[in-house]
Amino acid sequence: MMRRRDFMAAAAAAGAIPALSAKGAKRRKPNLVLILADDLGEEALSCYGCESWTTPRLDQMADEGVRFTHAYANPLCAPSRVKIMTGRYNCFNYTAWDYLDPKETTFANLLREEGYATAMAGKWQLGGDLKIPDRFGFDEHCLWQIDDKRGSRFYEPLVERNGTWLDPEKQPYGPDLFCDFINDFILRKAREGQPFLAYFSMALVHRPFHLPPGYRAEGQEPNDPEGRLAYFKTMVEHMDRLVGYVLDTVDDAGVSAETLVLFVGDNGTVPLEIVQHGETVRGGKGKPTEQGTNVPLIARCPGSTPPGTVCGDLVDLSDFLPTLAEAGGAPVPDDVDGRSFLPQCLGREGNPRDWVFVHYNPRLNDKVTPARFVRGKRWKLFGDGRLFDLHNDPHEQNPVRPGEGDTSALQARRRLQPVLDRMPCDFQTE
Template identity: 30%
Template structure:
């Protein structure tokens, strides 16, 4: 009898433990590089087929009003930290490997969602594009950011030509260091790494962040379409290959039997390259990357939830909301200074409205190199846009509203109604919001100057595959503001 009671007790405690563990959901967060809604079929794209991405919408939640930032770096840092660029300082599209100005992503001051989840017991993984730290200098950058496992394109490293490759013959950084994978296609390496990690950690809560290298230029042929020749053909091939990879991940979730405890998010960091034109809902749309227009920042945003919530919503969300949402879903107290608001209640199907009255995007102008080798913004207050459910305003660098659009009547922003009598109340509303924003945007934190950073011993710079003999002269290509701006363009 005593043995029977002991067995019952053990079963009861085991059941409680498993029940408690099941409350921790998995997170698979997919961030595509440079892809606007005009190239996602479920959002009305007419010149592409994306059946696997469509499946996300058909089995999940479709967000119609999700703001990214207009360029790569501001979007990624806002996403990781839950802070707007005017708070974290990462306003421009400059990454350390390319510009090399001693700037580093300070994970102690700006913890990522991965770090917070890792500290709460999550297994964490990242594969794809980072570009926020220089791995030659900070070999432990991914660990400090909160990732147990990583497989990363380093971003182009000045003076190290092989590092330019992210697609064919990619140059990739792992715990073993950096090297070129001859004859291989980078997106396959990254996606296989993700799927292998999901397989190895299927029995524990995990957070997988997959910032794809697709569909950013250079435009290339893919394993499925080697005959693609023109830029347009290659772009379409890359979008189709993105969809193929999404399909593989969905298939893996099903085969691993973890669909019912996983949130999968699909979005993009900004609009398509301006050199590419797509057709959406019978309208030809030029790519909006680097612009604050809707085609540059109103990103596709699809979520599959464990209980397969299925609906469309006009709820206002932006990239700063992801951080608090993941913590909320994981039932982790948010002790950070994240700017965003959780939209977990939407994902749980309890509402279709967000906690927000407005969303914001910024980060489309250039910067300059100061006399002491620091990157600085041209203006103390950067231009930005804000919108509510109907109206969108543009501000200039003097905190003045310069344009107003009624997005419900004018989704392509063709009629500035700032002088209309009906816009007066709208102006007053947004002026009040703007007055509450800081007068001076934050700057990134710089740990070292160029001289101290690039006069390291050769063997230290070369520890992770960097070029032998790397020095300031052959690593720093942007000695003037004019050269910097030319490269930025």
Template identity: 30%
Template sequence: MNISRRSVLASSAAIVSMLPGAIPLGRAAARKTRRQPNIVFIVADDLGYGDLSCYGRREYQTKALDALAASGVRFTQGYANTPVCSATRTALMTGRYQSRLPVGLEEPVGQRPGIGLPPSHPTLPSLLREVGYQTALVGKWHLGRLPEFGPLKSGYDHFWGMREGSVDYFTHEAFGNRYDLWDGDTPANQKGYLTDLLGQKSIDMVRQMSASDKPFFMSLHFNAPHWPWEAPGDEAEATRLSKNPLGILHYDGGSMKTYGEIVVAMDRQIGRLMNALEQLRIADDTIIIFTSDNGGERFSNTWPFKGMKTELLEGGIRAPFIVRWPGLSKPRSISEQVILTMDFVPTLLAAAGGKMHPDYPADGIDIREAIAGAPARSRTVHFRYKHMSQEATRDGDWKYLKIRDNTFLFNVVEDPQERANLKLRRPDIFARLVAAHGAWEATMLPIDPKSFTHGYDGSELADHFSED
């Protein structure tokens, strides 16, 4: 007689409901009494707001992520905490504005000794581990180098991936020709296209962790579609770059076609992972979240916004956010709620029965109501980036923006391309947002003039890495 795990659970719930004084349990309620939800958090690298077909891209199709959006909620006003990688990842790990930590002022992290995510700071994986979760990072770390810093020091039980910010898809070498693919603290020594390797390892990790009675949290952080511009089958480009004095840093490579193939390759691996969850019969017990660490770069589509990575224009900080939360999100729903990367820390902790450390309160908010379909609420959020002395505050539909000595006021709902500067028409709103940003700024660490912020000068970056 074939008896499925779900039928046994359903029967158990029915029996419990017939006991004296018992409260009838629905399917979702029975699942909650059995275990906390599994969590898979997927982060793309430098993916633009409009780079998925469900967000408007027309040159290629992202079938797996489109299917994920169709089964859950797609946010249209989601922001990465910053327009660059490491700082946003700091916010994702801590649930706090990245400017509260020295590591959040640095990009790329790893160029100055002693700068990284402190192992003593509570993180999303460490706080989930406290309430019984297994934790794993598959993919990109980029929050500090050994021996002081590393994913295994900041709450992850398992790590398989890259420590640095950018890695060749075939040679697995970071800038400066340093090998950078690790199984824990040991070189992985695996050959293959990196996106495919990360996809397979994520499936292996889920199979391993799902065998336990403990729930799991897995971060899957792709390097795609970050440069170097290498699609599957482009080994010749990797060989060419290995002879380049700047290694994988180059300005003469890539194309729209190559970029699309990189994104589609990532989408394919996400589809394989989603299928694995179904085959393991844990899809209904697993929250899946997808986003990008910042806005897009050279070949990205950021429509209807302008701007790109390293800029506080909307195109540099708007990111796709897709959430499939069984029992909470509704299929094919769209939310206009303003959210930030850091919001997922208090949100997921609340769902798991955990909480923030009292000495490190969250700046992010619990967004479960928005995921469930509640109307959007007005909110004030702040941004800061050293490159070009940029700062911004969004309050409701209004956005204050400063780039060097130029200041602006935009209604980013009516004017998403930030064309009409309304600061003279609405001086009251402009003054209020400038004051709000100044008050927030006073609570953050000051910008560190010694921090290295990645700009557009390749020789500057080369000089930094050559000092290693």
């Protein structure tokens, strides 16, 4: 059962995206573009203080919109992708690695019901068969890892496009192929005047370390300590370039003022040492730490997103479904856990979260230790009772045990513990 919320009226009151076809014309639904980078913590972007390389197009996107500093994902990709698609915490719907239950409802399902043309390109990693993208709401798709045929996602990629397997030897570099598909979709739908949702689930910057086309790293090997960082640098730079191509396509299509573009990472960076704000930060992919879960989030819609804004509100991946639904005037299922951050994208106060909850049981292998936590901006409480003061202990080295700590620690525990108590737990390490 779905409940209908008058999202467009609420958005209009908050200063909605001015998607007008002509002066005095009826307001149109805004176009929506979601770009999800693979294995990218916030320390890997220069607009977040990275000093190891620059990301000029994402910096530009942040200059033209809103950059969020407290966005959080699951520590690994598959659980994050289930969460962002469904708006639900993993403890309620994540049952296996590389799998999304066909009974689930995604943001694409909701928006297609509202008249949106929908497309997805890039990394799937949600299981199923060749018909499953349509079941989850996508009219068109160009995807890697759509079933057990994994293959390469980069050079000679094994890709399925709208029901047809492409010849790997005849395809360009995978990330470029996916980007071209998304850009073609945007241009076609802009010409047709139909509101669109484009989900670009990027293959970059996931391992294996390699050089994208046109890049060089002389004297380096991709798997030695220095080579890993040198090759990763080129992968980040190419990812940034592809994001720029999408932004340019939106601009060239003449729909930038009516198109909300969201960019976010799916989990922390691989364990490489990156200089951020003068400090060496080691990527935390796979770990329920700040470096494993804090990801970049940027929103851009010229004329609606206040340029150069930095927002410190807490955002969770479950918040993307209600945000996209609110922008598109779609109903939201009653079991959705997220809340919309569309008002914050538009420079309004909105209804910020008090906490973020992460349930981390990826069901991948015995090497991954499950964990769950709830956190505000300062305090982070794990299910095993460890409490961390992130302002004074950002690397989570000195846990405050139950019964210990000053008044602020005790108050934080009283505030956060009830959240954990009401969330189901499917493992027994706590």
